[in-house]
Amino acid sequence: AQSVAQPEDQVKVAEGNPLTVKCTYSVSGNPYLFWYVQYPNRGLQFLLKYITGDNLVKGSYGFEAEFNKSQTSFHLKKPSALVSDSALYFCAVRDGNYGQNFVFGPGTRLSVLP
Amino acid sequence: DAGVTQSPTHLIKTRGQQVTLRCSPKSGHDTVSWYQQALGQGPQFIFQYYEEEERQRGNFPDRFSGHQFPNYSSELNVNALLLGDSALYLCASSLILNEQFFGPGTRLTVL
Secondary structure (H helix, E strand, O other): OOEEEOOOOEEEEEOOOOEEEOOEEEOOOOEEEEEEEEOOOOOEEEEEEEOOOOOEEEOHHHOEEEEEOOOOEEEEEEOOOOHHHOEEEEEEEEEOOOOOOOEEOOOEEEEEEO | OOOOEEEOOEEEEOOOOOEEEEEEOOOOOOEEEEEEEOOOOOOEEEEEEEOOEEEEEOOOOOOEEEEEOOOOOEEEEEOOOOHHHOEEEEEEEEOOOOOOEEOOOEEEEEO
């Protein structure tokens, strides 16, 4: 069965500093990995995905993520944080060999301080 | 191009009642998945519909049922509502192997 861990409930960074939101996963087949962002009282917005290919994936709004197979991690990063990046971030995994349902992590609340 | 739409936006029900939530997928998408997101938690997979059939199901009781119509839209039905069913219900549409696009959700409150 798939599982996702986001070890930090909350991450705080100063505006302009780099940010990292951590994610580790467990899946029996090939991992398909995703990051979503959720603003208050809204649905989830897709940021980026890793299916295959380059381990560094670039996505929306300047975000990127690095797939590390040996560490089973898929950390979300951004070189320079904006106050408007403050939101709830979810990592999700899907087993590429079976099924289509996504398993989501518990979420990490990112606060970017002005 | 409209994204995923859901109705209603908010809903208040009492224990024991039944509720139906509706979802229209993004244009061109044929697969609809439903998720329950309790306050402060990540979305939990309920089930997925493709070609009008339930293809996969998460760990939810039979009180949760669904349907997909020929135009790919979908309904989520919950019978015998419990207080614990209060949550944001998210619908997501996709094509196989691709990312899921989420609707804004329906906030269900059970009193």
